[in-house]
Amino acid sequence: MRLANAYWVQARLGLQAQMQYRVASLFSILGFIIEPVVYLVVWRTIATAQGGAIAGYTADEFVAYYIAWTLVRVTNIGLTPYVWDGRIQQGRINDHLTTPLHLFHRDLASFAGWKPVWIAWWIPLASLLVLVFQPQIRPSLWQILAFFGAVITGFVLRFIVLWVLGLTAFWTTRASALFEIVTTAELLLSGRLVPLELMPPWVQTLANWLPFKWTFQGPIEVVIGKTDAAGTAAMFGYQFLWIAALGVLTAVVWKRAIRRYSAVGS
């Protein structure tokens, strides 16, 4: 009850703050949407040239894939691990630690809160993409609903990944190297660059054992009809499993991070 109330207020604050930067967020989203357009054009060109389909994806499915991609990307932005350096060095973490609400909740709520502004911008932009690229795929209502659900759980999962990654800043001031490597791994292993079917089989196997796929390709497959009801259920299963596992990990790492911070100070 207390937590729900705090979430609600914090999310509203996040929304209000983001509202002040409406135009700025439009700029950011435009920047974000160019990335998948590039992939889309490249792979649609290839699929068309190769007789309509490669690796089981038709030209049209590539188009749908990368348009669905945009909502996933706009939604799954989390707290960049780089902010932790500043939080620790400038001592802002102290204010958070003397507040009787876990910092994770504050961060998550605040990020969740500003999503509506971004999604409000996303709707016209995605409609524009649909008009321009004319995907012929018509998802059913349940696919669309499941997709929205999966996008939200995917956001929570990716948020946890980034958050726990950021905690490494408590141990080293050179954590940015690790972030870079993880970001690259995510790009290749999540389905963000290309659908994983285009990758060599061993990469696909590897991706199945990591959380990244369930924050990108997993939700996308649901809406473009690359998976059935059972596959969708399994996808949610993987998402929740990862959220639970990484949630526990986050709790443990956070405890140790605070213990370490409290021992050394800043």
Add this chain to the structure above:
Amino acid sequence: MPVVSVDSLTKTFRVPVRESGLAASVRSLFNREFRHVEAVKAIDFTIEPGEIVGFLGPNGAGKTTTLKMLTGLLYPTSGSASVLDHDPSLRERELLKRLALIMGNRNNLNWDLPALDSYELQRAIYEIPKDQYASRVESFVELLDLGALIDKPVRNLSLGERMKVEIGGALLHHPEVLFLDEPTLGLDVTMQQRIRTFIKEHSRKTGATVMLTSHYMADIVALCERVIVIHHGRIIYDGALSNLADQFAGYKTITVTAEQLTPSMESYGSVMSVAAQVATVRVARAEVSAVARRMLQDMSVLDISIAEPPIEDVIADVFDSSEPET
């Protein structure tokens, strides 16, 4: 039942020894050398409910380290601290809800939003009942003169205005213990005064216990009857502010006004200022009455007054005189 009690509290930091140069930094990746710095050395004190205690000491004396241990930001190396019967290092929610830490030049409010919105968040986090919240906001608006400020985004406020809304936000939950670390840092004199008055008034009304560090002696004089002086990690004085001079200043000042001053004022003590008819002399405590008597004999004195030295000077003397032990 004391609100804060500290028992041989000690904090030692392990600081990596860093040499300059690329080779040295590569080497230090594998083999780091450390040196131990004792920031706080076995200090003891207790604070009773409702007290306002000034915590004094030069930079690096261990003030902030102590405050951080009392708020659960740092674990003690040894010894123990208890705040409202809780061990602060456990960082229990029950304790955090009853205390507040305010640091000067820090901002805990959302930069882009009006303070009132951030206050709402405080209300949710600290579970302040709606009606109480409304009346508290109202009273803070009046006492701190926040009327024109709480509707503006925090980033548009001046430093002093920001501190006012910050303090308002930090006290909304009526913390029972309040730790203030340099709350008036960088503020102009009127703003300092305003904040001082507010803290005093608030503590009187809610019975909050306050522990405060400040570089401005005016803050201490206005707020604290009791001071704890810490130097090189040790407490060197704990008692009434008014007795501080007795214990540490080995002198008083005598200001004398005479029809004509004797040319050799130095014979009474070290001369602090001298004008046509008025001179101020610093005299060892033990000799004050003897010197005063001599003055009265030597000159035709119009007025004479004996005073404690200014508190700033006393403090400066304290820190100069007690050298660190190694």
Add this chain to the structure above:
Amino acid sequence: MRAMRLLGTHWRIAAMNELQYRANFFVQLLHSGLSLVTGLIAIWLVFQYTPSLGGWSQPELLIVMGIHIIVGAVLRSFIEPNMRRLMDDVELGTFDYVMTKPVDPQILASIRELRVWHLVDFVLGGLVLGYGMIQLSTTTSALDVVAFGATLLAGVLMVYCVWIMITSTAFRVVRSQEVLNLFEGFYQTGRWPVTIYPVWLRGTLTFVIPLAFAITVPAEALSDRLSAATVVLAMSFAVVIVVVSRAVWRMNLKHYSGASA
């Protein structure tokens, strides 16, 4: 001449400043290395499924990628840091210091910053470009190389002009980070030849954000598909954009002086 001397001085100071943080070199090396690997993987994936992309062979795409990295190095080491500083200065009011110096403010605002470690990308981009050239089946004449150099310089100049127009205009509405995000998004399109994009995007990338002139056109010069008409177009568009951007800058400068009364 005076501008060149100023440039030299500022670069020396910036370089000395950054050389103190040698660890950043390794961070940058890792960053550049990872983005190179990602780029190579993308190209490799493409050619797993097709012998040519929109008429461009694998070595030709490597040339595009090499130029893309080199242009990126100019952007990130030099153009972007200066533009970011300009926006921050305007926001904080410290741009007044620039205005009160006896130098053309546009020149001064454009040369103050240099991120030396990003120059790593010059080397990496050069390597990729060189490798693409070796793999190329056609021969490259001296004239091609001259055309390459000229179009590359003109293209980079155009990108700078667009940046300064955006920067000097946009500070009234948005924060510098968002403008950077947007530009970064567009920059990513340059990894592939603009000819593969649909008309509207190709038009944008040619005449609005002229990455086509900075990357694809120089690559055409090296892959033997550059026409004289394109060179003429590039050069005349460069002249137009320089003139326009100068006018926009002056207008915004006037607005700035008016606003900070």
